Amino acid sequence: MNKKNSVFIATSLDGFIADENGGIDWLNSIPNPENNDMGYVEFINGIDALVMGRTTFETVLGFDVDWPYSKPVFVLSNKLKKIPESHKDKAYLIKGSLTEVLAKIHEKGYEKLYIDGGTTISSFLKEDLIDEMILTTIPILLGGGSSLFGELPNKLNFELAGSKTFLNQITQNHYKRKK
Numbered sequence: 001m002n003k004k005n006s007v008f009i010a011t012s013l014d015g016f017i018a019d020e021n022g023g024i025d026w027l028n029s030i031p032n033p034e035n036n037d038m039g040y041v042e043f044i045n046g047i048d049a050l051v052m053g054r055t056t057f058e059t060v061l062g063f064d065v066d067w068p069y070s071k072p073v074f075v076l077s078n079k080l081k082k083i084p085e086s087h088k089d090k091a092y093l094i095k096g097s098l099t100e101v102l103a104k105i106h107e108k109g110y111e112k113l114y115i116d117g118g119t120t121i122s123s124f125l126k127e128d129l130i131d132e133m134i135l136t137t138i139p140i141l142l143g144g145g146s147s148l149f150g151e152l153p154n155k156l157n158f159e160l161a162g163s164k165t166f167l168n169q170i171t172q173n174h175y176k177r178k179k
C-alpha cells in the first residue's frame with residue numbers, strides 16, 4: 001500500500017505551532033546562516049500533494065514570497081467559497097468528511113500526502129489517519145497559541161524511527177504510527 005499521510009511541522013517546546021497572534025516568526029529564532037532546510041526538501045520531494053487547512057493556506061498566501069509549493073495543494077475549508085484566481089491552478093478547495101476528502105484525492109492518483117495546519121492535523125489524528133510525524137522542536141516556550149495536539153478519542157502509539165539535531169539547538173524526531 002502506497003497511501004501515506006505525513007506530518008512535517010515545527011513546534012515550540014510547549015507544543016504550539018503559532019503564537020497567540022498567529023505569528024510564526026519564532027520559527028526562525030535560531031540563527032541559520034547556511035539556510036539548513038532540516039530535511040524539508042527531501043520530505044517534500046517524497047510527497048504527491050498537500051492537504052492543508054484554510055488558516056495555513058491564508059498564512060502562506062500572506063507571505064511576501066512566490067508560491068512555495070510545486071505539488072498540488074488541497075485546501076480544507078467550509079467557509080472559503082473559492083480559491084483566489086491567482087492560485088487556481090495550484091490549490092484546490094476540498095470539503096466533506098476526511099474519508100471522502102481522502103477518497104477524492106486518492107482517485108486523482110495522489111497517495112503520499114503532506115497534512116498541514118493545526119486543526120487539520122488534529123482532525124486527522126482524531127480519526128487515526130496519520131501514518132508518520134516529523135516533529136521539529138524549537139527551543140522556545142511560547143506560553144500560549146495554537147496547539148498542535150488536542151483531545152483524542154483513543155490513545156495512539158507511535159514509534160521513534162529517527163532523531164536528528166540541527167544547528168546544535170533544534171531537535172527533530174520522526175515518529176511512525178505503531179499499529
Ligand SMILES: NC(=O)c1ccc[n+]([C@@H]2O[C@H](COP(=O)([O-])OP(=O)(O)OC[C@H]3O[C@@H](n4cnc5c(N)ncnc54)[C@H](OP(=O)(O)O)[C@@H]3O)[C@@H](O)[C@H]2O)c1
Nearest residue numbers: 010017018053054055056059076077078079117118119120
Ligand atoms: N509551526 C509550523 O510549522 C506551522 C505549520 C503550519 C501552520 N502553522 C500555523 O498554524 C496556524 C494553523 O491554524 P489552525 O490551527 O487554525 O489550522 P488549519 O488546519 O490551518 O486551518 C483550520 C481551518 O481549516 C478548515 N478545516 C480543517 N479541517 C477541516 C475539515 N475536516 N473540513 C473542512 N474544513 C476544515 C477550517 O476552515 P473554515 O473555517 O474555512 O471552514 C478550519 O477553520 C496558522 O497560524 C499557521 O500559520 C504553523
